[in-house]
Amino acid sequence: MKTGLRRTSLYIPGNNPSMLQNASVYGADCIILDLEDAITVTEKDSARILVRNALRSIRYGTTEVTVRVNALSTHFGQEDFMEIIPMKPDAVRLPKCEAPEDVVQADQLITEIERKNGIEIGSVKIIPMIESALGGINLLDIVRSSRRITGVNYGAEDYTADIGAVRTKEGRELDDIRAKIVVAARIAGVHALDSVFADVNDSDGLFDEAYAARRLGFDGKSVIHPRQIPVVHRAFTPSQKEISFARRVVHAIEEAKQKKSGVIALNGKMIDAPVVTKARKIIALAEAAGYRDEGVLS
Amino acid sequence: MTNKVGQAGTLESCDALVIATIPSEGEGIEIQLDSPSLVSFEKEMRDAITGVLQELNVMCGVLKVQDRGALDCTLRARVETAVRRALAALPEGSERP
Amino acid sequence: MTLDKNVRVIPDTLPGIKNVRSFQAGATSSLAEMPRTPKRCGKIVSTVREALHRAGIRDGMTLSFHHHLRNGDLVVNMVLDIVAEMGIRDITLAPSALFPVHEALLRHVKNGVIRTIQGSVNGPVGQAASHGEFVAPVVLRSHGGRVRAIQTGDLHVDIAILAAPSADQMGNVSGVIGPSACGSLGYAFTDAQYADTVIAITDNLLPYPVTPFSLLQTEVDWVVPVEKIGVPEKIVSGTLKITQDPMRLLIAEQVARVVEESGLLIDGFSMQAGAGGISLAASACIRESMKKRGVRGSFISGGITGQSVDMLKEGLFRTLLDVQSFDLEAVASLACNPNHVEMSASFYANTAAKGCVVDMLDVAVLGATQVDTDFNVNVNTESDGVLLHGIGGHMDTAAGAKITVIVTPLFRGRMPMVVDQVITRTTPGNTVDVVVTERGIAVNPGRKDLLDNLRGKGLPLMDIHDLKKMAENMTGVPSMPPFGERIIGIVEYRDGSIIDVIRQRV
Numbered sequence: 001m002k003t004g005l006r007r008t009s010l011y012i013p014g015n016n017p018s019m020l021q022n023a024s025v026y027g028a029d030c031i032i033l034d035l036e037d038a039i040t041v042t043e044k045d046s047a048r049i050l051v052r053n054a055l056r057s058i059r060y061g062t063t064e065v066t067v068r069v070n071a072l073s074t075h076f077g078q079e080d081f082m083e084i085i086p087m088k089p090d091a092v093r094l095p096k097c098e099a100p101e102d103v104v105q106a107d108q109l110i111t112e113i114e115r116k117n118g119i120e121i122g123s124v125k126i127i128p129m130i131e132s133a134l135g136g137i138n139l140l141d142i143v144r145s146s147r148r149i150t151g152v153n154y155g156a157e158d159y160t161a162d163i164g165a166v167r168t169k170e171g172r173e174l175d176d177i178r179a180k181i182v183v184a185a186r187i188a189g190v191h192a193l194d195s196v197f198a199d200v201n202d203s204d205g206l207f208d209e210a211y212a213a214r215r216l217g218f219d220g221k222s223v224i225h226p227r228q229i230p231v232v233h234r235a236f237t238p239s240q241k242e243i244s245f246a247r248r249v250v251h252a253i254e255e256a257k258q259k260k261s262g263v264i265a266l267n268g269k270m271i272d273a274p275v276v277t278k279a280r281k282i283i284a285l286a287e288a289a290g291y292r293d294e295g296v297l298s
Numbered sequence: 299m300t301n302k303v304g305q306a307g308t309l310e311s312c313d314a315l316v317i318a319t320i321p322s323e324g325e326g327i328e329i330q331l332d333s334p335s336l337v338s339f340e341k342e343m344r345d346a347i348t349g350v351l352q353e354l355n356v357m358c359g360v361l362k363v364q365d366r367g368a369l370d371c372t373l374r375a376r377v378e379t380a381v382r383r384a385l386a387a388l389p390e391g392s393e394r395p
Numbered sequence: 396m397t398l399d400k401n402v403r404v405i406p407d408t409l410p411g412i413k414n415v416r417s418f419q420a421g422a423t424s425s426l427a428e429m430p431r432t433p434k435r436c437g438k439i440v441s442t443v444r445e446a447l448h449r450a451g452i453r454d455g456m457t458l459s460f461h462h463h464l465r466n467g468d469l470v471v472n473m474v475l476d477i478v479a480e481m482g483i484r485d486i487t488l489a490p491s492a493l494f495p496v497h498e499a500l501l502r503h504v505k506n507g508v509i510r511t512i513q514g515s516v517n518g519p520v521g522q523a524a525s526h527g528e529f530v531a532p533v534v535l536r537s538h539g540g541r542v543r544a545i546q547t548g549d550l551h552v553d554i555a556i557l558a559a560p561s562a563d564q565m566g567n568v569s570g571v572i573g574p575s576a577c578g579s580l581g582y583a584f585t586d587a588q589y590a591d592t593v594i595a596i597t598d599n600l601l602p603y604p605v606t607p608f609s610l611l612q613t614e615v616d617w618v619v620p621v622e623k624i625g626v627p628e629k630i631v632s633g634t635l636k637i638t639q640d641p642m643r644l645l646i647a648e649q650v651a652r653v654v655e656e657s658g659l660l661i662d663g664f665s666m667q668a669g670a671g672g673i674s675l676a677a678s679a680c681i682r683e684s685m686k687k688r689g690v691r692g693s694f695i696s697g698g699i700t701g702q703s704v705d706m707l708k709e710g711l712f713r714t715l716l717d718v719q720s721f722d723l724e725a726v727a728s729l730a731c732n733p734n735h736v737e738m739s740a741s742f743y744a745n746t747a748a749k750g751c752v753v754d755m756l757d758v759a760v761l762g763a764t765q766v767d768t769d770f771n772v773n774v775n776t777e778s779d780g781v782l783l784h785g786i787g788g789h790m791d792t793a794a795g796a797k798i799t800v801i802v803t804p805l806f807r808g809r810m811p812m813v814v815d816q817v818i819t820r821t822t823p824g825n826t827v828d829v830v831v832t833e834r835g836i837a838v839n840p841g842r843k844d845l846l847d848n849l850r851g852k853g854l855p856l857m858d859i860h861d862l863k864k865m866a867e868n869m870t871g872v873p874s875m876p877p878f879g880e881r882i883i884g885i886v887e888y889r890d891g892s893i894i895d896v897i898r899q900r901v
Contacts, residue, residue, distance in 0.1 A: 017372040018312035021869065022642055025833045046306050046379040053371035059868060226641035290853045312808060335809040337779040338873030367808020369869060 100145035151191030210235035304383030333365035437564030467629030515785030539744030555590030566615025573599030578720025651680030744791035753795025770824030780876030
């Protein structure tokens, strides 16, 4: 059973056997086995075969397993799909999406491979990555282009390079794409996933950025080192106040259900659907952070 | 007779460095295996190597495997990559056209 | 009746005195009984050969050494070369430990100078033992067990040859000063006390009296000045760095969590953790937990590192009980901090003593080369069945500590570390409480109390059999290494019973 949370997605270079075999021990919600930027052109074949074998034999337990394949527009994309999809990863991360067609093409190829391998159609999900100005403009169409899409991500370095922005530690140059990602993700009903924080030694900076991302509406953040995982998880852990409110909301719903009452109210205020959705999300995050339901504190 | 050579993997811990030499003709597979896990897993490792060669329809060749504690899936991947690279390579000593 | 010059009358018999001898100026009978010790003018002998000769060395004797100079030791090899030159054969070597530098001894094994080893066998010498190169099986003892064996006479030491970082002409020895300073001389005390003859070898002869002294003039027979006893940079390391390896750090954090939830992390807390990568990191994590909780511990024991010294300075612990000092900080601290105390191996771990430190320990964090589903631990043989390590204080601390935590990755390379049966049983499962790996934590089912404390705390608790299966899912099931019939090693438990034997690798 996967948890459904994506607070952290840990990048693992696809050609490193030691890191591949330990990818899931650090507690990331999701791992990204990388065949793209982490792999030099001359090692694309060896990484692809290594990751394929890892997917076949290593049990990653409750961790969501995704593979960042090479874009289908490159020499390596097609072969990546042919080797990786039959191993049924939970999802592929599709880099450099610029238009809905990029996703549709991948979707069709996945369907074809699933069919050929007797895999239920739609098993392998897609998480598109936005890494260019064009992708940014087409964002909403991209995230609505396939039912396989369960989340959307952007690449901060490539994106800022493409739009000609200066990359800073504060990251104001990313304000625009971040807002777009969150809004598009909400419209499509998928996860909004924040980009990496590059300085692995600055855990305060990482915490601030992750905490800001959560406040913006992101569901998680990519990480590049195991030691970043607990920091991001901390940032994505709701406050005690949020948790107890969420519990009271859920409790009120359960009570209303039992009484078969149509109107749900808490402290005299109406509870509508968005409040319930938010409450359930907060409880899931709280439980992932180790909070147990100790009943409703009133 | 000409040889085609392919190499894959590294000497890092948990990896294996494999050099596959595949002749244009000949018979038999020779496996030169060096590993810290030889005492405990020699049979499994040899089976894995020959298994990959069979899957790739390779009937003859020399596989030099310097293992550094690779898991079975890693060893198989490195052998497969080395052999594929050998099969795709130009024969030793030949000039690029 | 005797009449002395002053017409003082001393009767021939006196109540309470067995044999009455009347005083005679200039003829101190206690010196007469020790003709080897020249009166007061010192014990300096110019060569090792001469000292060994005066000690009456002959074939078949047992020679003991301490290992405080670690891989920088020049004394063991030097002495055995001289023993060989003297034509002596069939020596039993009784070191408290050996290091890779002692590979040079193997030629004396081959040429018959060394018959066997009792105490500790490590590295290349262990490998040679595994391949049957010793005439008699080597006997492996823990630090505590070695003391017990010497005290009871199970191991009789004829000559103790003790590397002395500083010494005076009367044989007082200090470990904290001199070019080869190593800090504590904890493992040498028993040898000095019990050997028939004690020879101190030093490259730093100082005016009498040398202080602070560890080994005493009351026990040392001869002092031999030599040019060099050790290679300083190989004796103590610089600051031992905490590992950056995320997997080791993960295991270390889990250890700290276990300690936090064990119920023992309260004022008065005591612990021992080695200088290995995971243990050192575990100490660092426990240090943070103590600070966070405001816990003031009582003592850290065993091998002392700069990190232990920092924890003492921070007031997290009141005392360091130092049987061996691992780094320069530890040596410097031992020399000047009165709360950093040198202790003997007997005081530390001897089960036959009237009380030892390990029995006062709350938590011991220890390594392993294998653990099995009965929680037995192997620290002696590698997965390929070759003898490669001594016992150290492993079985002593495990037996004493309230909670013994074994730290190990679930597999190293392709070798699973949690197995059905350890190849060699060093430390018995009934003294091991928790096994912490990166993929799960197994608690000895015999420790229901501990299990109750740890349950429901978000720790990845698992049955040890499931941990084993998880390892084998990754690695496959290893075959047992091929062994012959011949016994090449005997593993003695700390009480003198035999807990296992090691057979020759074929």
